[in-house]
Amino acid sequence: MRAPCHAHGGFLMRVLIALSAAVLLITMPFAGESSAHGSAIDPASRNYGCLERWGDDHQNPAMEQEDPMCWQAWQADPNAMWNWNGLYRENVGGNHRAAVPDGQLCSAGLTQNGRYAAMDTVGDWVAKDIANDFTVKVHDAAQHGADYFLVYVTKQGFDPTTEELGWDDLELVRETGAYAPGEGTPEDDPELGGVTVSIDASAEGRTGRHIVYTIWQAAHLDQPYYLCSDVNFTG
Template sequence: MVACTFVWTPTASAHGTIVGPATRAYQCWQTWGSNHTNPAMQQQDPMCYQAFRSNADTMWNWMSALRDGLGGNFQGATPNGQLCSNALSRNNSLNTPGQWKTTSVGSNFTMHLYDQASHGADYFRVYISKNGFNPATQTLGWGNLDFITQTGRFAPAKDIRFNISTNGSYRGHHVVFTIWQASHLDQAYMWCSDVNFG
C-alpha cells in the first residue's frame, strides 16, 4: 500500500528514507507535497508549514539527508540539537520542537526503509527518546536517547524492513532516531520519526 504513494520528486540525487514510521521530512512530503500551496497547512500541520517556509527543499529532497565520510563517528560529528536534520543546515527546521504528526506504534513495531537506489545497509542503529523527554518543547540531543538496537547487514533492495522490540515502558509521543549506514559508500543518513506509543 505504501508503494503506491511514491511519485517522482525533483531530488538532486535519489536515495531513501524511513517511510514507516515516517520521518519528519517524509511525513511533510507525503501529506503536503502535492498540496503545498494549501493555506490549511499552517493550521493543520504547523510543523510542516514552518519547515516548508524555512526551506522548501527539506520537503522536496526527503530522500537526500546524507553526509559523507563520517567513519562511524556519528556522535562526534553531529552536535546536540542537530540530530533530526543530520546536521544539514538546509534541514535545520526539522530540529524545531513542536507538535509533529505522529505514527501510532506498539511496543514492538516494524521499521521500513524505502531506497530508490537500492544501496543496501552495513547496519541501522535505532534509538528512542527517553521517558521524560518532550519533543514538543525540547530539541533532541544524544543524552536524550535510549539505544535500542543495531542491525546486521542488508543486501541492496528498494524496500528493507526490520523489527524493533522495546521493553514496553514507552507511552505517548517519542522520537525514533535512526542512523542508516549505507553500503555503497561511507554515507550516513540520520532521521527523526515521531511516534505515539499506545
C-alpha cells in the first residue's frame, strides 16, 4: 500500500517543479533587455542620464528637489532607466515623422507600451554644457551597426523647459553614412561593453538650452532609436 503513496508524492513533486519553472520563466526579464541595444551616452539621453546620476541611489527622496525631472521619471516607470538601451521602434520604414507624433519624440511615440512616456515630460531636465561644435557618442552594446545616424538640434528660440518637442522645432545638423556591426571604439566599462560611435556635429548660432535629438537606424533590423539629450550651448 506504500507504493501508490510514493507514486502520488512523486507526481506532486514533478508538478511543483514544473510550476516553479513556469513562474521563473514568467518573472525573469527577457535576455537582452538590459544587455543589448544602446543609447546616446554623451551628451546623455534623458533616461541614461537619470540612470547615471541615480541608479545606485534611485530611492533617495533628495532626488525630488535636486533632479525633479528624473524624480518624476523614476516614479513613473523605473524600467525606463533600467532598460535605458531599449528606446526604439520597429518597422518604421524610414518614415520617422509618421511613426513618432509631435510631443512624443523623446518616448519614440510611447514605444514599449508607454514605458518611456516620462521622457516627454516638459521641464528643467539636467543639461550638459557643450560647445557649438560637439560630438554625440552613441553606445552600441549589441554591435548592431547602423544604416545611418541623424543628429538634430532644436532651433534657436525653442525652450525645452516650457515647450513640447515637435518635428518642426528641429534642424538636421548631421547625417552619417553606414557603420558596420562592431565599428566604433570598444568600451572598457563593464557596465556597457560593446562599442561607442562618435558623431561630430555643429549647431551654429545656438546659445542656451536646447535638445540634441539623435536617430540611430540600426543595421540588423528596421529598428530606429530616438534619443533626447538635454544640452546648454555655451557659445
